[in-house]
Amino acid sequence: MKSTVIKRSVVVAGHKTSVSLEEEFWKALKEIAHNRNMALCELIPAIRRCRQGNLSSAIRVFIIDHYRGMASTVPAERLESSAMVPVFAHDEVHAL
Numbered sequence: 001m002k003s004t005v006i007k008r009s010v011v012v013a014g015h016k017t018s019v020s021l022e023e024e025f026w027k028a029l030k031e032i033a034h035n036r037n038m039a040l041c042e043l044i045p046a047i048r049r050c051r052q053g054n055l056s057s058a059i060r061v062f063i064i065d066h067y068r069g070m071a072s073t074v075p076a077e078r079l080e081s082s083a084m085v086p087v088f089a090h091d092e093v094h095a096l
Contacts, residue, residue, distance in 0.1 A: 012045045020056050028063045
């Protein structure tokens with residue numbers, strides 16, 4: 001199975017480094033940058049300044065935090081009707 005992880009070179013604080021992200025994360029990162037009227041070359045260093053650890057992981061966490069923040073402002077009914085979010089409201093959860 002072919003990996004969907006894409007490795008790209010970026011410059012952070014004047015140093016060239018590589019970031020490996022799945023295609024979906026690259027798309028989300030570009031969307032966030034666009035919505036903030038920023039270029040990726042501006043957003044990625046900003047993420048690096050605010051987060052510790054591996055840059056690829058920091059970007060993934062940033063994206064998750066971004067969309068969590070958006071989801072918390074969306075009414076539950078709207079999320080349940082979204083074609084992108086499966087509805088499990090009627091499923092029972094069983095503890096193992």
